[in-house]
Amino acid sequence: MYLYDDLDRALLDDRVAEFRDQVARRISGELTEDEFKPLRLMNGVYLQLHAYMLRVCIPYGTLSSPQLRMLAHVARRYDRGYGHFTTRQNIQFNWIKLDELPDAIADLGKVGVHGMQTSGNCVRNITTDQWAGAAPDEIEDPRIFAEILRQHLTMHPEFSFLPRKFKIALTASAHDRAAIRVHDIGLRMHRNGAGETGFEVVVGGGLGRTPYVGKTINPFLHKRDLLSYVEAILRVYNQFGRRDNIYKARIKILVHELGAEAFGKEVEAEWRQIKDGPLALDAATIADIASRFSYPDYARLADDPTELSQARQTDKRFDTWLGNSVANHKQPGYAIVTLSLKPEGAPPGDATADQMDAIADLADKYSFGEIRVGHEQNLVLPHVAQHDLPALWRALDALGVATPNVGLVSDIIACPGLDYCSLANTRSIPVAQELTRRFRDLSLARDLGRLHINISGCINACGHHHVGHIGLLGVEKNGEEYFQVSIGGRADEKAGLGTLLGPAVPYAEVADVVEDIVAAYLELRERPDEIFLHTVERVGVEPFKERVYATR
Amino acid sequence: MPLVKSGHIVEDRFVRVLDDEPVPDTGSVLVPATRFLADHAEFAHREAPTGVIWPNDRPVAELVPHLDQLALVALVFPTFKDGRAYSQARLLRERHAFRGELRATGDVLRDQFLYLVRSGFDSFEAKKTADAEAFAQVVARYSVFYQPTGDGRLSARRRRLSDAEPGREKSAREVAQ
Ligand code: SF4
Numbered sequence: 001m002y003l004y005d006d007l008d009r010a011l012l013d014d015r016v017a018e019f020r021d022q023v024a025r026r027i028s029g030e031l032t033e034d035e036f037k038p039l040r041l042m043n044g045v046y047l048q049l050h051a052y053m054l055r056v057c058i059p060y061g062t063l064s065s066p067q068l069r070m071l072a073h074v075a076r077r078y079d080r081g082y083g084h085f086t087t088r089q090n091i092q093f094n095w096i097k098l099d100e101l102p103d104a105i106a107d108l109g110k111v112g113v114h115g116m117q118t119s120g121n122c123v124r125n126i127t128t129d130q131w132a133g134a135a136p137d138e139i140e141d142p143r144i145f146a147e148i149l150r151q152h153l154t155m156h157p158e159f160s161f162l163p164r165k166f167k168i169a170l171t172a173s174a175h176d177r178a179a180i181r182v183h184d185i186g187l188r189m190h191r192n193g194a195g196e197t198g199f200e201v202v203v204g205g206g207l208g209r210t211p212y213v214g215k216t217i218n219p220f221l222h223k224r225d226l227l228s229y230v231e232a233i234l235r236v237y238n239q240f241g242r243r244d245n246i247y248k249a250r251i252k253i254l255v256h257e258l259g260a261e262a263f264g265k266e267v268e269a270e271w272r273q274i275k276d277g278p279l280a281l282d283a284a285t286i287a288d289i290a291s292r293f294s295y296p297d298y299a300r301l302a303d304d305p306t307e308l309s310q311a312r313q314t315d316k317r318f319d320t321w322l323g324n325s326v327a328n329h330k331q332p333g334y335a336i337v338t339l340s341l342k343p344e345g346a347p348p349g350d351a352t353a354d355q356m357d358a359i360a361d362l363a364d365k366y367s368f369g370e371i372r373v374g375h376e377q378n379l380v381l382p383h384v385a386q387h388d389l390p391a392l393w394r395a396l397d398a399l400g401v402a403t404p405n406v407g408l409v410s411d412i413i414a415c416p417g418l419d420y421c422s423l424a425n426t427r428s429i430p431v432a433q434e435l436t437r438r439f440r441d442l443s444l445a446r447d448l449g450r451l452h453i454n455i456s457g458c459i460n461a462c463g464h465h466h467v468g469h470i471g472l473l474g475v476e477k478n479g480e481e482y483f484q485v486s487i488g489g490r491a492d493e494k495a496g497l498g499t500l501l502g503p504a505v506p507y508a509e510v511a512d513v514v515e516d517i518v519a520a521y522l523e524l525r526e527r528p529d530e531i532f533l534h535t536v537e538r539v540g541v542e543p544f545k546e547r548v549y550a551t552r
Numbered sequence: 553m554p555l556v557k558s559g560h561i562v563e564d565r566f567v568r569v570l571d572d573e574p575v576p577d578t579g580s581v582l583v584p585a586t587r588f589l590a591d592h593a594e595f596a597h598r599e600a601p602t603g604v605i606w607p608n609d610r611p612v613a614e615l616v617p618h619l620d621q622l623a624l625v626a627l628v629f630p631t632f633k634d635g636r637a638y639s640q641a642r643l644l645r646e647r648h649a650f651r652g653e654l655r656a657t658g659d660v661l662r663d664q665f666l667y668l669v670r671s672g673f674d675s676f677e678a679k680k681t682a683d684a685e686a687f688a689q690v691v692a693r694y695s696v697f698y699q700p701t702g703d704g705r706l707s708a709r710r711r712r713l714s715d716a717e718p719g720r721e722k723s724a725r726e727v728a729q
Contacts, residue, residue: 007696007711008708121633151698155667157669157670158667161633
């Protein structure tokens, strides 16, 4: 956990006071809704279909137990008793009243949580691997660099009015759990030939109307140059990014129009002028930020304690859960536990206030008070002693967050869609709910293996449908809800966009279509361990297309 | 449109002269970029101060040969959402060492003031009188700044490092480059 010091706190307090003043000016009528809009957006407040929505930033997906309890409090006190975790490692509250917003934000501020820069044309929450600091294949803790970037880009005077929103993601593992290639800037930490650590810099990735996988403009950037290089990218973008058309304003369009190489040269030229200035990161600065992180005081434990093997033998359900939701930790005797927020029939990513409180208590008891939010809209307890797993599982099971479907067909990513969002063409949550019912049979789900379904209610692609193994995009046809179906997308280190299967299908049929695709896969796969994605890669989309459209 | 300078509302001593208007012999004038670039030799001979209105889609590098003869550069915010002039301002101040008046014009509202100051602006054509009157209070609202810019405020990073090592850059002004 990064621990706020007096400076971090002072800035947040000032921000809370400023927002209170802005809301008061809106309520008194001094500010019109038009004038208030950019101010509230800077604090994560949107006007949705039914009410104001508050999006709260969870920096790089890390929460402490007091912070999670405060989110529970806000859900209970100011909202309808639940919150929605998003694909950007944030949480949204959908029913907050304007006059209570300043109090809600002040309460969150007490534990160092806020909604700053969760909307508007600025640099958004820096995201990273939800297993950061715990993953065995990690080079260094990416959160230290995420925090360095967070600070530098918080209220950055030059980059708060960019052409469009700007998203940065980092990973420090060989396996990319942060989807860095579909971000405006993706940073992949790796080692060069000399054994130094640095970053591959990828720019211009992104989904939405014009999806692109990002291009590498620098294969190895030394750590000391991280801030100056990001500053150079943002400066080039701020000056030359398109502002004439909102749909062409993201950096991906600039990178595409200039060409990655020419864009990289612009960045390089700008960077040469600033790289030795005050943004150069010396070892002392990196060490200073690193020293502000608290790390678990692990006990010396051995892997696979007897409690664990006994429980696995005696309880089949526990064993199934363990195989699905528990991952290896870098520390012997510990494990990383994923909490599924995708139980059968529920909206993906929702958690009630009571669940949040209970999870915070479990984090205190079993995970050094730490909780993570992943972009798959699940929660993670990152540091659990393996001998505690049986007890933890019983508690999670009782809470309804131990469905062993992590990474499987019913672990669906979905945007809020027409139930909340004013931009939506279609509902997406009910589609996800229906699919979790169709695939409630967990042994079938396990047999299917890794299969990611992503649903977006419109082309803005908040549900990342382009990179779903199966992607569903809500479109409108003659006033009716339809879905375009694509397959074969992926968001990991081999990121690629899915291929459209054919004409859009009506809302009422979309779950049938997904079932058809899954049935086709079962027939087409060569071996049980050939996952869906690999079958699509091997046979192409044609056989799936035939199956889906033969009878339609 | 009230002009704010040094934290106060002041009289604007610059007179705007359009492309086709004659330039008066005396008094401070503010002229469009195209006019200035076309006639810069003549402006160089004027005794009174000259300022230029520089659009936000033209590289400030073009101004660099003339900065010595300019008392004022006015940068433009066609809407508050268009933030190109922040980069221009920082480049003028921090890279090209422009020390004259740097003015924010256009859609300049209260909630931009601090960002403008931090980017190097020192005068502001506020759109609303109420905003201009609140200027001093608004820019004093924050006491912590994470990033070093050319405005001389110590960044949080420098404050932390000097706390950790007393004496080290204790009073350093962070002027970029
Ligand atoms: S994808 Fe569209 S419908 Fe879904 S949340 Fe985003 S904007 Fe709204």
